[in-house]
Amino acid sequence: MADQLTLDTARAWVEGFAARIHAAADELTALDSAIGDADHGSNMTRGMSAVSAALDGSQTDIGSLLKKVGMTIVSSVGGASGPLYGTFFLRVGTTAGDKTALEPAEFAAALRSGLEGLKARGKATTGEKTMLDALAPALDALDAELSDGGSLSDSLATAATAAAQGRDATVPMVATKGRASYLGERSAGHCDPGATSMALLVDAAATAVSA
Ligand code: ADP
Ligand code: MG
DSSP states (O other), X not given: OOSSEEHHHHHHHHHHHHHHHHHHHHHHHHHHHHHSOSOHHHHHHHHHXXXXXXXXXXXXXXXXXXXXXXXXXXXXXXXXXHHHHHHHHHHHHHHHTTOSEEOHHHHHHHHHHHHHHHHHHHTOOTTSSSTHXXXXXXXXXXXXXXXTTOXXXXXXXXXXXXXXXXXXXTTTOOOOSSGGGGGXXXXXXXXXXXXXXXXXXXXXXXXHHHO
């Protein structure tokens, strides 16, 4: 097995994320009904259905594929999560460029540029009870294991565990960004919906690369 992100595994990552979103739609909606407006499940399923329809095989490099994903999400999802996930994929795709395979460090760098884009778009940082609280620790874990000589698939599996822990760590947090921030202290005690969907994104990457 090649220890890279290939065009095929990038496509499998996106499709795996879509499948996880569809399976978790009701859970995402329930989480968003507790601290938001109960549309995170429908926002994400609408976006990922549009993505699946848009990926028609005409994207022949990783950058084109992931930029198409990002543009499709931006244009199909109205909620906060649309521009945020859209920006993430656009940045990852832009950094990936016209390659058909990324070495582990190249994929990690592309993911990190996505994280930086997401932070800038949302004017947010970690600890604010958002999707960043799943993504940032995941990428820190990914970088750490890769620099210790870990394989991409093992390092992504560790990153997926870190993302799930980061998701769970949003429960006691008080939201200071997005709709949940309107609740102030009452946002504590609930898991963040965006961190929950983001943990699915990292899990999908780990599965796609290890397949
Ligand atoms: P909306 O909040 O417009 O209803 P969604 O329900 O689809 O959109 O998405 C909500 C999720 O978006 C939150 O759970 C949170 O993780 C994320 N989010 C909201 N605002 C920000 C922000 N400024 N930066 C990062 N993530 C954010
Ligand atoms: Mg919402």
